[in-house]
Amino acid sequence: MIFCGASLVTQFHLAEGIQSFPAALHWIFSNLIPDETAMERLPKILDKLVETALLSVAVTVLAGICAFFFSLLGSGITKIHWSINRLVRIVAAFFRNVPDVVWAMLLMFSFGQNILTGFFALFFTTFGLLTRAFIETIDEVSSNCVEALEATGGRFIHVVFQGILPSSLPSVITWVLYMIETNIRSSTLIGILTATGIGYLFDLYYKRLDFSSASLVVLSIVVLVLVIEGVSNKIRKVIL
Amino acid sequence: MALLEFQNVSKSYDNVTKALSDITFSIEKGEFVSIIGPSGAGKSTLLRCINRLVDASEGTIVFDGHDVRKAGKAEMRQMRAKIGMIFQHYNLVERLSVIENVLHGCLGKKSAISGMAGHYTEEEKKEAFRIIQEMGLSDQVYKRCDELSGGQKQRVGIARAIMQKPKMILCDEPIASLDPKASKVIMDQLKEINQTKGITCLVNLHQVDVAIKYSERIIGVSGGKIVYDGPAEHLTKEIIQQIYQSSANDLIMDLQR
Amino acid sequence: MSEKVLQPGTTISLDLEKIMERTGKGKIKIKAKNKSRYALQALMVTLLGLTVVAFATFDYQNIDFAEAVQATLQNIQTVFLEPELTRDTLTSVLYQLLVTFCLGILSTIIGAFFAFFCSLLCARNIASSRMVNGIKSFIAVVRAVPTVLWVLIFAVSAGLGSVAAVVGLTFHSFAYLTKAYAESIEEIEPGIIEALKANGASYWQIVFQAIVPSTITSMVAWTFMRFEINFTNAVAMGAAAGAGGIGFNLFMAGSFYFDLQEMGMLTYIVVIAVVLLEMVSTRIKAYVK
Numbered sequence: 001m002i003f004c005g006a007s008l009v010t011q012f013h014l015a016e017g018i019q020s021f022p023a024a025l026h027w028i029f030s031n032l033i034p035d036e037t038a039m040e041r042l043p044k045i046l047d048k049l050v051e052t053a054l055l056s057v058a059v060t061v062l063a064g065i066c067a068f069f070f071s072l073l074g075s076g077i078t079k080i081h082w083s084i085n086r087l088v089r090i091v092a093a094f095f096r097n098v099p100d101v102v103w104a105m106l107l108m109f110s111f112g113q114n115i116l117t118g119f120f121a122l123f124f125t126t127f128g129l130l131t132r133a134f135i136e137t138i139d140e141v142s143s144n145c146v147e148a149l150e151a152t153g154g155r156f157i158h159v160v161f162q163g164i165l166p167s168s169l170p171s172v173i174t175w176v177l178y179m180i181e182t183n184i185r186s187s188t189l190i191g192i193l194t195a196t197g198i199g200y201l202f203d204l205y206y207k208r209l210d211f212s213s214a215s216l217v218v219l220s221i222v223v224l225v226l227v228i229e230g231v232s233n234k235i236r237k238v239i240l
Numbered sequence: 241m242a243l244l245e246f247q248n249v250s251k252s253y254d255n256v257t258k259a260l261s262d263i264t265f266s267i268e269k270g271e272f273v274s275i276i277g278p279s280g281a282g283k284s285t286l287l288r289c290i291n292r293l294v295d296a297s298e299g300t301i302v303f304d305g306h307d308v309r310k311a312g313k314a315e316m317r318q319m320r321a322k323i324g325m326i327f328q329h330y331n332l333v334e335r336l337s338v339i340e341n342v343l344h345g346c347l348g349k350k351s352a353i354s355g356m357a358g359h360y361t362e363e364e365k366k367e368a369f370r371i372i373q374e375m376g377l378s379d380q381v382y383k384r385c386d387e388l389s390g391g392q393k394q395r396v397g398i399a400r401a402i403m404q405k406p407k408m409i410l411c412d413e414p415i416a417s418l419d420p421k422a423s424k425v426i427m428d429q430l431k432e433i434n435q436t437k438g439i440t441c442l443v444n445l446h447q448v449d450v451a452i453k454y455s456e457r458i459i460g461v462s463g464g465k466i467v468y469d470g471p472a473e474h475l476t477k478e479i480i481q482q483i484y485q486s487s488a489n490d491l492i493m494d495l496q497r
Numbered sequence: 498m499s500e501k502v503l504q505p506g507t508t509i510s511l512d513l514e515k516i517m518e519r520t521g522k523g524k525i526k527i528k529a530k531n532k533s534r535y536a537l538q539a540l541m542v543t544l545l546g547l548t549v550v551a552f553a554t555f556d557y558q559n560i561d562f563a564e565a566v567q568a569t570l571q572n573i574q575t576v577f578l579e580p581e582l583t584r585d586t587l588t589s590v591l592y593q594l595l596v597t598f599c600l601g602i603l604s605t606i607i608g609a610f611f612a613f614f615c616s617l618l619c620a621r622n623i624a625s626s627r628m629v630n631g632i633k634s635f636i637a638v639v640r641a642v643p644t645v646l647w648v649l650i651f652a653v654s655a656g657l658g659s660v661a662a663v664v665g666l667t668f669h670s671f672a673y674l675t676k677a678y679a680e681s682i683e684e685i686e687p688g689i690i691e692a693l694k695a696n697g698a699s700y701w702q703i704v705f706q707a708i709v710p711s712t713i714t715s716m717v718a719w720t721f722m723r724f725e726i727n728f729t730n731a732v733a734m735g736a737a738a739g740a741g742g743i744g745f746n747l748f749m750a751g752s753f754y755f756d757l758q759e760m761g762m763l764t765y766i767v768v769i770a771v772v773l774l775e776m777v778s779t780r781i782k783a784y785v786k
Contacts (some may be wrong), residue, residue: 003506020664023654054551061548097771099729101736101744101766105751106576115555120569120700125616148331148458151291152404153321153348156357163346168337169537185643191776192737193752199645218646225641238536268782337529350761369513378516384529 004008031215036194036211042203045213048198049220053228055197056183063126064176070127071134072160075130088134095128111205118190118197122183133175134168142167170239177232184225241305242266243408243440244290248384251285251464264298269407272434272441274451274472276487277461278484283444286461287410290496292316295392297357304407314355321348324401324439325376328413330393332387338377339340341385341396342368345403371399391422398429400436409433415450427454448480572757580761584754585746594766596659597735597742601665601728608670608727609720611690615671616678617704632675640672644730647737662740666730670723677719681712721781725774732767743767 034042040189051228074088103121113119154162191199196219205214244267259282260333275283287293289301292308294383301308303319324449326343332341340428346364347355354360360368372381377397385393394414400417401409411430413496415423417464431454451458452472460468460475518526528534582590618624619632648665655661689707698706734752735744743763750759 005358020651020660023257024651024664027650027653031272032262051555054547054554057544058548058551061544093772094768097745098764099732099747099767101733101735102576102747102751102760102767105736105747105760106572106757107569108752108753109572109757110565111560111671114558114560116557116560116562116565118658119555144327144329144331144650147293147329148325148400149333149347151293151320151323151346152345152400153319154315154350154355155352157315157352158347158350160649162336162340162347162355162358163333165374170335170533173537173540185641187732188643189645193732193748202649211653218642218650221643221646222638222641226637229573229637235536236541239533239540284761335529337527337531339527340529343527360527362525365517366513368515369525373513375514378512381516382518382526382528382530385532386532 008076027211028215033212034216034219035212037210038216040046042216043211045198045201045217045220046120048201049224052184052187052191052198052214052221053224054178055115055119056122059122060126060179060183062128063123064125064130064179066170067127067130067134070081071131071138072164074131074135077139077146077158078156078164088131092128092131092135095124097128098124100125100186100190101193103192108194113195116194117194118187121190121194122186126179126183127184130175130179134172136166137168137171137175140213141171173239174232177228181225181228181232184221184228188221243269243304244442245300245301245302247300247302249289249296249301251282251289251296251298251454251467258464259270260289260296263466264460265439265469267408267438267442267468270434270438272443272455273403273429273457273459274445275444275459275461276445276448276451276483279446282464284412285459287444290410291320291325292367296426317348321404322407324404324406324409326394326397326401326409326411326414328386328415328416330390330394330397331383332393334363337382337384338372338380338388338396339365340366341384342347342372342399342403348404349418366494368399368403375399378401389422390418391425394422398426398433402439406434406439407444408440409496412443413444413446414444417452423450430454443446448475501682514543562676566759575757576761578761579710580765581758583756583759585759590743590746590763590766590784593741593743593746594770597731597744598664598728598770600659600662600731600734600740600742601724604666604670604731605720605724605727607663608667609674611667612671612674613716615675616682617677617708620679622683622685622707623703632681636672636675640676641666641670644669645734645737648669648734652738657739659741660702662731662734662738665738665740666727666734670727673726674719674723677723678712678716681715681719682708684715686713718782721778725771725778728774729771762771 038057038114070088070092073080073084076085100121103124104117107117107120111120144165145167146159149159149163187197188202191197192203193199193203195203198221202214202217205211205217244283246263249260249263250258252258254319263286275286277283284489285294289296290303292309292311296309297376299309304322306315308319310315330368331432333344340358343360343364345368346360350360369381372378375398376400377392377395380388380392385396388396398413409430414427414430418426427450428443443451454477455472457470458468458472458475459466460479462483462485467483468475520526529632573655585593615636619629619636621629644665647668648661651664652658686709689711690703693703693707709764729780731740731742732744732747734740735742735746736748737744739745739748743766747760747763747767750763
């Protein structure tokens with residue numbers, strides 16, 4: 001019933017959806033093998049791909065570092081005043097829930113078609129997401145050792161660097177790796193919206209109906225994401 | 241003068257129910273005292289009031305001539321440095337090495353920067369090695385704490401406390417998560433520290449028989465109040481019943497030593 | 498008092514040297530000898546290095562950073578402090594919100610439907626490992642394609658609109674939920690399935706008598722979590738792929754009319770909706786646990 005209601009509102013027809021499958025599959029397979037023009041564009045695509053990968057690493061690392069220190073203020077076990085705890089959580093929720101497309105469009109006005117537009121748009125959402133994740137991690141992982149280090153007469157900063165940081169590092173890193181992968185996908189979306197990076201390249205070929213090149217872009221993103229996923233899985237097994 | 245004095249100390253978490261009410265006792269230097277009582281009686285809270293992991297609501301606590309509750313931040317840290325603490329769940333930084341965990345015992349004396357970076361002097365490191373050897377952990381020095389057994393972890397916890405060169409050690413259920421064999425090792429070690437180094441020990445215990453075996457003096461706590469305070473040998477079945485608020489037949493214990 | 502430690506100190510220190518390890522400079526080592534610590538360090542150095550490389554190689558196009566930041570702050574102020582609906586009426590915006598909501602629901606339901614059957618084929622405890630590996634890699638590929646690209650690929654044949662949006666969004670939900678469901682199925686106690694097998698139950702009897710009842714709660718929780726994600730994604734698809742809903746309004750306000758105040762109000766509406774969903778989802782998760 002919900003399904004029918006929702007279909008009505010959105011004017012979605014299941015039949016049409018199913019009908020679109022063969023055509024899309026046909027599209028995918030007919031363009032899967034890149035033609036000559038597409039191969040000529042490969043260097044350019046790879047160039048943008050590397051840029052996207054570096055962008056998402058930089059964004060995630062920076063946002064991760066900021067989020068870690070911010071989450072210390074938001075965690076219950078560091079025993080900072082509860083009003084600051086609450087404030088941190090609200091700020092994190094704000095950054096997390098404002099859609100990245102809004103940040104992207106907002107930054108477009110001032111930064112224009114610049115890589116920094118994508119950088120900050122991704123930075124804000126990543127920061128919000130990681131802050132929440134880190135608060136949970138810290139609360140879960142380190143309450144015991146925080147108590148012990150406080151009992152030895154250690155300062156707050158000792159407790160953070162000798163207790164909280166080493167205990168939460170593996171799961172912090174796991175989150176960072178996951179966000180790097182997510183950010184590569186998100187940066188494609190933002191790229192389409194702000195005409196930058198690999199997203200723009202796809203949009204360009206797509207609108208020119210140069211589907212072979214467009215599918216090469218898709219393919220290259222898929223390979224990149226799979227490689228990153230594979231590497232992070234390996235790393236996760238070693239560090240945990 | 242007594243090393244530790246409690247005067248009419250109360251603690252309530254929500255202003256309604258009292259976790260501790262009107263606690264008064266004192267402990268002399270070098271004593272080995274056990275606190276027994278059912279879970280939720282306030283044993284943990286009592287211990288934590290001493291080094292202010294929990295702040296008492298009323299009364300005065302004097303440790304080594306200082307009023308604990310009135311101490312400022314720096315003074316409180318100095319005081320904590322003089323009090324070692326051992327926990328039920330060991331509370332080690334599991335991902336660091338044994339030696340690093342033992343060295344945490346001297347964080348109270350470190351400056352902000354060197355403690356943060358984990359820089360210790362060679363003297364401190366040697367001292368830590370000496371203590372580790374005493375604890376019989378020589379083979380584990382460079383292992384990560386999550387590779388150790390429960391008994392070994394607790395010995396690291398004790399080593400960390402000794403590293404502080406404390407005047408007193410607080411033990412919060414030190415053997416509650418250990419098997420009988422490891423429990424005996426830990427209790428023997430605590431007793432030895434108490435006797436050879438003259439460090440005062442205040443131990444929360446669940447097991448009445450262990451308390452009677454190891455301590456000279458026992459404090460019985462029930463419902464946040466002290467219901468017994470006296471020598472171990474004067475502890476009768478009736479008093480134990482009163483502490484645990486049940487008939488002695490329900491209690492699994494053995495009063496015969 | 499401390500005599501016991503000090504007196505035989507000379508002999509002890511000889512033994513101590515045996516257990517101590519020293520660095521090249523003669524300092525005593527204190528770090529754990531552990532593979533994972535080295536891996537962690539190497540990884541952190543690599544990530545920081547890549548970050549530096551990234552900043553060094555970005556093409557900044559000589560942007561005046563200070564000016565841009567100032568302008569951004571001003572825009573942020575307009576968007577978040579002076580929100581106002583200047584073009585649309587509240588009812589029409591709320592209707593568009595409903596559309597986005599429904600896009601999320603549709604893609605979640607369809608995704609969940611297919612994911613359920615697919616997860617039966619890729620849970621290690623009830624499917625052959627060859628099948629599991631095959632399907633898992635297929636799913637990894639589906640997941641690796643950004644949602645927006647799925648939407649645009651389907652737009653080639655179905656045209657931009659709700660059909661492409663729903664199908665595109667469904668792909669990711671499907672991949673995500675298959676993985677999640679399969680994990681829940683793998684957590685079932687082996688005894689339950691064995692008991693039914695011993696009774697001679699058929700495959701579908703096992704599925705509906707053992708697997709569904711013991712995983713339904715966690716599956717519901719996962720599905721709702723995915724719905725939350727799909728809602729946010731639907732907003733993004735509206736903006737980036739013309740899929741309709743409130744995302745499209747956002748796109749028009751932001752990139753067509755340059756109407757920051759309207760954008761602010763739309764953002765607030767989306768944020769409120771997401772926060773409400775998050776609260777419901779937390780409740781469901783708590784209830785399920």
